Amino acid sequence: MFASDFEKGATMNETGGEAPANVSTTAGRIFKIIRDHGPLNGTDIVRRTGLAKSTVSAYLERLLAVGLLRDEIPSAGKRRRLKVAESAGYVVGVAMGQSHLNVALCDLEAEIIDSVGESVDLVKDPPEKILGLVIAFARELEKRAGLGPSALFGVGIGLPSPVDYSEGFPVSPPVMPGWDRFPVASFLAREFTCPVFVDNDVNVMALAERDKGAAAGVADRKGSFILVKTGTGIGAGLVIDGEIYRGAKGAAGDIGHIGIDGDSTPCRCGNTGCLEAVAGGRALAALAEAAARSGRSAFLAGELASGAAMSPAIIARGAASGDEECLRLLISSGACVGEVLAKLVNFFNPTLIVVSGGLTRLGDRFIASIRESIYRRSTPLATADLIVKESALLEKGGTMGAAILVLDEVFSHRNVSKLMRRFDDQSG
Amino acid sequence: MFASDFEKGATMNETGGEAPANVSTTAGRIFKIIRDHGPLNGTDIVRRTGLAKSTVSAYLERLLAVGLLRDEIPSAGKRRRLKVAESAGYVVGVAMGQSHLNVALCDLEAEIIDSVGESVDLVKDPPEKILGLVIAFARELEKRAGLGPSALFGVGIGLPSPVDYSEGFPVSPPVMPGWDRFPVASFLAREFTCPVFVDNDVNVMALAERDKGAAAGVADRKGSFILVKTGTGIGAGLVIDGEIYRGAKGAAGDIGHIGIDGDSTPCRCGNTGCLEAVAGGRALAALAEAAARSGRSAFLAGELASGAAMSPAIIARGAASGDEECLRLLISSGACVGEVLAKLVNFFNPTLIVVSGGLTRLGDRFIASIRESIYRRSTPLATADLIVKESALLEKGGTMGAAILVLDEVFSHRNVSKLMRRFDDQSG
Numbered sequence: 001m002f003a004s005d006f007e008k009g010a011t012m013n014e015t016g017g018e019a020p021a022n023v024s025t026t027a028g029r030i031f032k033i034i035r036d037h038g039p040l041n042g043t044d045i046v047r048r049t050g051l052a053k054s055t056v057s058a059y060l061e062r063l064l065a066v067g068l069l070r071d072e073i074p075s076a077g078k079r080r081r082l083k084v085a086e087s088a089g090y091v092v093g094v095a096m097g098q099s100h101l102n103v104a105l106c107d108l109e110a111e112i113i114d115s116v117g118e119s120v121d122l123v124k125d126p127p128e129k130i131l132g133l134v135i136a137f138a139r140e141l142e143k144r145a146g147l148g149p150s151a152l153f154g155v156g157i158g159l160p161s162p163v164d165y166s167e168g169f170p171v172s173p174p175v176m177p178g179w180d181r182f183p184v185a186s187f188l189a190r191e192f193t194c195p196v197f198v199d200n201d202v203n204v205m206a207l208a209e210r211d212k213g214a215a216a217g218v219a220d221r222k223g224s225f226i227l228v229k230t231g232t233g234i235g236a237g238l239v240i241d242g243e244i245y246r247g248a249k250g251a252a253g254d255i256g257h258i259g260i261d262g263d264s265t266p267c268r269c270g271n272t273g274c275l276e277a278v279a280g281g282r283a284l285a286a287l288a289e290a291a292a293r294s295g296r297s298a299f300l301a302g303e304l305a306s307g308a309a310m311s312p313a314i315i316a317r318g319a320a321s322g323d324e325e326c327l328r329l330l331i332s333s334g335a336c337v338g339e340v341l342a343k344l345v346n347f348f349n350p351t352l353i354v355v356s357g358g359l360t361r362l363g364d365r366f367i368a369s370i371r372e373s374i375y376r377r378s379t380p381l382a383t384a385d386l387i388v389k390e391s392a393l394l395e396k397g398g399t400m401g402a403a404i405l406v407l408d409e410v411f412s413h414r415n416v417s418k419l420m421r422r423f424d425d426q427s428g
Numbered sequence: 429m430f431a432s433d434f435e436k437g438a439t440m441n442e443t444g445g446e447a448p449a450n451v452s453t454t455a456g457r458i459f460k461i462i463r464d465h466g467p468l469n470g471t472d473i474v475r476r477t478g479l480a481k482s483t484v485s486a487y488l489e490r491l492l493a494v495g496l497l498r499d500e501i502p503s504a505g506k507r508r509r510l511k512v513a514e515s516a517g518y519v520v521g522v523a524m525g526q527s528h529l530n531v532a533l534c535d536l537e538a539e540i541i542d543s544v545g546e547s548v549d550l551v552k553d554p555p556e557k558i559l560g561l562v563i564a565f566a567r568e569l570e571k572r573a574g575l576g577p578s579a580l581f582g583v584g585i586g587l588p589s590p591v592d593y594s595e596g597f598p599v600s601p602p603v604m605p606g607w608d609r610f611p612v613a614s615f616l617a618r619e620f621t622c623p624v625f626v627d628n629d630v631n632v633m634a635l636a637e638r639d640k641g642a643a644a645g646v647a648d649r650k651g652s653f654i655l656v657k658t659g660t661g662i663g664a665g666l667v668i669d670g671e672i673y674r675g676a677k678g679a680a681g682d683i684g685h686i687g688i689d690g691d692s693t694p695c696r697c698g699n700t701g702c703l704e705a706v707a708g709g710r711a712l713a714a715l716a717e718a719a720a721r722s723g724r725s726a727f728l729a730g731e732l733a734s735g736a737a738m739s740p741a742i743i744a745r746g747a748a749s750g751d752e753e754c755l756r757l758l759i760s761s762g763a764c765v766g767e768v769l770a771k772l773v774n775f776f777n778p779t780l781i782v783v784s785g786g787l788t789r790l791g792d793r794f795i796a797s798i799r800e801s802i803y804r805r806s807t808p809l810a811t812a813d814l815i816v817k818e819s820a821l822l823e824k825g826g827t828m829g830a831a832i833l834v835l836d837e838v839f840s841h842r843n844v845s846k847l848m849r850r851f852d853d854q855s856g
Contacts, residue, residue, distance in 0.1 A: 162809050172809045223676070236775065240668060247777025248651070251810040258771045259805050261689035269807070340771070343686045347664065347772050349675025377687050379697070381590050381600045382679040 026051065027420040028413030030059050031068060031084075035109075035411065036211075039072040039081035059420075066423045068416070084108050090147060091406040092138045092192075094157040095201065095398025098122045098175065098232055101130065103137035104399035105145055108153070110211065110407060114141050115399060122160065123175060127182040135191050153410050154195045155188060156402035158204030160233055162251045168198040171250060174257065174269040175233070197405050201398060202229045202253055203244045205356055205391075206237030207408070208401030213392035214354040215239065226350050227391075228255070229357035230337055231312075232281040238348075256280065258340050279336035281358055285310040287329055297325035312359050319365065331369045333359065338373020345378040345386065356391035454479065455848040456841030458487050459496060459512075463537075463839065464639075467500040467509035487848075494851045496844070512536050518575060519834040520566045520620075522585040523629065523826025526550045526603065526660055529558065531565035532827035533573055536581070538639065538835060542569050543827060550588065551603060555610040563619050581838050582623045583616060584830035586632030588661055590679045596626040599678060602685065602697040603661070625833050629826060630657045630681055631672045633784055633819075634665030635836070636829030641820040642782040643667065654778050655819075656683070657785035658765055659740075660709040666776075684708065686768050707764035709786055713738040715757055725753035740787050747793065759797045761787065766801020773806040773814065784819030 033048055034040055040048075045056045060082060063069040070085040086107040093110070095102040099122070104115035116137040120130055138155065161173030168185025170176075185196045206227035209215045215225045227237040234256035238245040246252055256276035257269050267277035277283055288310040292300035299318040300310070308314060318326030341353060353374075355367055371388045378386075391397060409415075461476055462468055468476075473484045488510060491497040498513040514535040521538070523530040527550070532543035544565040548558055566583065589601030596613025598604075613624045634655035637643040643653045655665040662684035666673040674680055684704035685697050695705035705711055716738040720728035727746040728738070736742060746754030769781060781802075783795055799816045806814075819825060837843075 172807075174807070224673075238775075240673065245652075245668065247810070248779040248814070249777055249809050249812050251807060252775065252777040254774050254777070254807055254810060257807050258774050259767075261767065271805075339687075339689065343768070343771055344775050346682050346686050347680065347775070348666075349677055349680040349682070351676040377699075379600075379602070379679060379682055379685050381677050382675070382682060384677050386676070 025413035025417045026055070027059050027063065028411070028416035030056065031063060031411060031416045032413065034069065034082060035084055035407070039083040041079045041081045043079075062420055062423065065427075066419065068411075068419075086111065089153045090142075090145070090151050091153050091403045091410075092141070092155045093399035093402030093404075093406070094134055094138075094155065095204070095395075095402060096120075096122065096130070096134075096157060096159050097201070097398075098160055101133060101137075102395070102399050103134055103141065104403065105138075105141040106400065106403035108407065110208075110400050110403040112396065112400060112403075114144055116140060122179070127179050127184065127187070131184065131187055134188065138192070149193075152192065152194045154197065154406035155192050156197045156199070156204070156404075156406040157184060157188075158199055158201035158398055158402050158405075159184065160201045160235075162249065162254060163198055163200045163203075164250050165199055165246055168196065170198075195406070195410065197409055199244070199402075199405055200235070200237070200246075200250065200253070202227060202235040202237040203246065204237075204401035204405055205229060205393075205397040206239050206244060206354075206401070207404040208393050208397040209354050209356070209391060210239055210242065211404055212400060213397060214389055215352055223351045224348075225352035225354060226253075226341075226344065226348065227354045227356060228337065228341065230280070230333075230355065230360065231358035234276045234280050234337065234357075236344075255340055255344070260336060260339070275336060275340050279333040281312045284312050284315060284329055284333055284359070288315050288326075291325045291329070297323055299323035299326060327365065330359075330366050334366045334369025335373045338370040339377065341370065342374045342377035345374055345382050349382045351385060351387065353386070353388045354391050355388065356394060356397060360390055360394065453841035453845045454483070455487050455491065456839075456844035458484065459491060459839060459844045460841065462491075462497060462510060463512055463835070467511040469507045469509045471507075490848055490851065493855075494847065496847075514539065517581045518570075518573070518579050519581050519831045519838075520569070520583045521827035521830030521832075521834070522562055522566075522583065523632070523823075523830060524548075524550065524558070524562075524585060524587050525629070525826070526588055529561060529565075530823070530827050531562055531569065532831065533566075533569040533575075534828065534831035536835065538636075538828050538831040540824065540827060540831075542572055544568060550607070555607050555612065555615070559612065559615055562616065566620070577621075580620065580622045582625065582834035583620050584625045584627070584632070584832075584834040585612060585616075586627055586629035586826055586830050586833075587612065588629045588663075590677065590682060591626055591628045591631075592678050593627055593674055596624065598626075623834070623838065625837055627672070627830075627833055628663070628665070628674075628678065628681070630655060630663040630665040631674065632665075632829035632833055633657060633821075633825040634667050634672060634782075634829070635832040636821050636825040637782050637784070637819060638667055638670065639832055640828060641825060642817055643780055651779045652776075653780035653782060654681075654769075654772065654776070655782045655784060656765065656769065658708070658761075658783065658788065659786035662704045662708050662765065662785075664772075683768055683772070688764060688767070703764060703768050707761040709740050712740055712743060712757055712761055712787070716743050716754075719753045719757070725751055727751035727754060755793065758787075758794050762794045762797025763801045766798040767805065769798065770802045770805035773802055773810050777810045779813060779815065781814070781816045782819050783816065784822060784825060788818055788822065 042056050046053050067088045069082045072081040072083050086109040091106050093104045093106050101120045102117040104112045106112055159170050161170035164171045169181050169183050170179045173179050185198045188196045209227055224240045229235050236253035236255045238253050257274045259273045260278050263273035263278055265277045266272050267274035288300050291297040292304040303314050315326045315329050319330050470484050474481050495516045497510045500509040500511050514537040517536055519534050521532045521534050529548045530545040532540045534540055587598050589598035592599050597609050597611050598607045601607050613626045616624045637655055652668045657663050664681035664683045666681050685702045687701045688706050691701035691706055693705045694700050695702035716728050719725040720732040731742050743754045743757050747758050
């Protein structure tokens with residue numbers, strides 16, 4: 001099987017991929033169950049689907065024949081189990097931050113095979129330049145892995161901006177105006193001959209946590225969770241019943257610009273008192289510099305004198321070494337994030353909040369401070385079963401999540417079922 | 429057809445009614461399309477489902493034969509169109525407020541045929557007494573309509589409390605502790621011989637707006653909206669892709685206890701600064717009384733002198749008559765509600781917010797004040813297509829919504845398809 005067996009015309013994101021009612025999507029459903037829960041044997045699938053044993057066997061044979069599944073290396077005495085043929089093709093996952101670009105080559109289980117990264121400046125550099133880098137890095141990764149021209153099933157990108165998912169471009173990015181409505185998906189599709197999918201970076205990270213990280217068990221039982229990324233920017237991704245919820249304009253989860261009542265700190269977005277402006281990485285760095293200059297923190301003063309630029313990482317080191325001012329800064333940032341989350345917990349009643357991003361490295365005290373604020377201000381019922389925990393993936397989440405975005409689309413029920421029908425037509 | 433053809437064993441709420449994969453739910457899907465969009469003819473249904481014309485015809489004949497559909501009275505020259513046989517059965521919808529109980533008899537299109545209401549005190553009166561009233565009212569309505577013993581398809585109830593939907597009881601109601609975990613569904617199921625479904629009152633009102641009210645068009649295109657009820661309590665119902673989103677513990681939408689930062693007004697829930705305590709009907713009445721006594725409002729002073737209890741309705745009258753203090757009170761309440769909603773709009777990016785409940789009667793200025801707060805503090809993208817409007821149903825929404833709750837469950841894809849199979853077995 002080649003990636004080109006899948007539809008290549010789809011250069012823009014395809015949404016709402018429900019099959020027409022008269023088309024069977026059974027092949028796609030079986031493949032998805034194996035993607036999510038494999039390796040499995042035929043009996044497992046009969047149990048999970050309620051399909052007849054003969055039907056399941058027939059579909060499994062076809063999925064094996066077409067190359068999407070493979071036999072798990074069987075241990076002695078065990079029954080034959082099938083899993084995704086993870087090396088039957090590849091996807092490229094791209095994580096674009098305001099200051100860093102990461103490009104990864106992943107297999108069909110979204111495991112990272114190889115990756116390249118570089119510092120960039122999304123605010124200053126034009127989209128053409130950055131996307132040129134993405135193309136160059138992807139080509140380098142293909143070359144290093146010795147891939148042929150049809151090996152890529154798709155390219156996925158997470159951008160630090162609201163995204164029009166069906167059109168594949170950023171919309172009204174508050175801090176990188178040069179990217180507004182730049183056609184990222186179609187620009188890249190001119191170079192790659194596979195589908196390109198573009199989404200918000202935090203949505204993409206939430207997909208990675210759902211399948212490979214802190215929320216893996218929750219999404220399995222159709223739970224809903226919030227991923228919060230606290231870095232230079234602060235944002236959230238919502239997963240509802242296992243799917244990303246994007247909202248009317250792709251703006252859902254944009255919590256960085258929620259106002260902290262009574263705060264008038266100016267934000268880069270033009271408003272005042274935004275969570276990001278009060279508790280984000282840039283705000284913390286500025287507060288750290290002030291603390292260094294005023295002498296409130298000997299640790300920070302020493303760092304500044306040695307020429308270091310103030311950053312959340314330095315504050316974390318200071319807090320770990322017992323510097324009280326650093327500890328105060330990280331607790332106060334966590335408390336602000338927690339105050340906003342407390343409101344959202346009352347409204348949305350999630351089972352899980354996963355905290356990710358650069359500020360998470362501030363350590364346990366940061367998460368503890370978030371948790372404390374939530375528990376103090378949410379209703380007892382809304383927090384009864386709530387878990388607040390750290391991301392299990394951190395920086396890997398961006399590229400893995402972008403790979404999962406591609407795999408979810410390319411291996412939708414409809415696409416897998418279409419591929420099977422084409423295979424049936426060809427083989428007689 | 430009798431209501432008893434549907435499963436009577438289901439006295440508690442059934443959730444997650446997805447059919448096993450090997451069972452066709454085509455009959456249920458066709459019936460749902462006619463429920464949502466009827467009257468329709470066969471061609472309309474072929475277009476909407478992609479099913480073969482012969483398949484659609486066969487199912488329509490069976491749905492007609494079993495009595496769930498009927499011919500629309502045809503106008504001359506028009507093709508035969510089918511609609512729900514709205515008088516093939518009945519449901520009872522119950523709206524329970526903190527101070528008022530409404531019970532309505534509805535047809536299978538959730539239209540109210542007859543209703544009874546009475547003042548109650550949910551905080552003081554024990555559940556057995558109030559639910560006894562519900563039973564008596566339902567029996568009275570059945571009698572007035574001359575219904576037989578098998579006419580009821582189900583009973584639906586909206587309660588002013590978080591609800592464990594699958595168990596059918598209220599959970600941790602902040603203001604009516606005597607109801608905590610009282611088995612409302614099973615208590616009523618002992619009396620009625622049809623299924624009983626219990627949900628939060630605002631969720632139920634959201635269903636009514638979805639099908640019959642301000643959100644009818646939005647839900648149709650799979651949109652998501654928030655219904656906000658502003659009365660003595662303040663709460664919200666979330667509809668996502670046309671379905672009620674209840675959250676992990678049934679607490680989703682509990683916005684009345686979201687904290688207003690920096691406000692220390694004590695709330696009945698034990699916390700301070702809750703939206704409800706600052707901007708709810710009780711808070712407004714207290715502020716109105718203070719304004720009357722201090723002489724800041726001649727209008728309110730006059731009302732108080734004439735023995736009237738201060739209420740949102742009186743404030744609305746005062747504002748309409750030009751009393752500045754009354755106008756100030758309603759604008760300030762709307763601004764508080766809007767400040768909380770602004771945060772939720774950034775997080776959830778809905779297409780529509782519908783405002784309902786007693787305070788809505790404060791008039792256009794109240795909604796305008798909510799809208800203004802949202803637009804001032806949400807991101808431009810999140811409000812780009814946002815509509816904020818008044819409920820189209822107001823008090824009727826509670827009972828109609830409770831009826832729709834029952835109809836959605838009783839006429840789920842699975843149940844309708846099961847009924848059709850039983851019918852086929854009997855007739856074939």
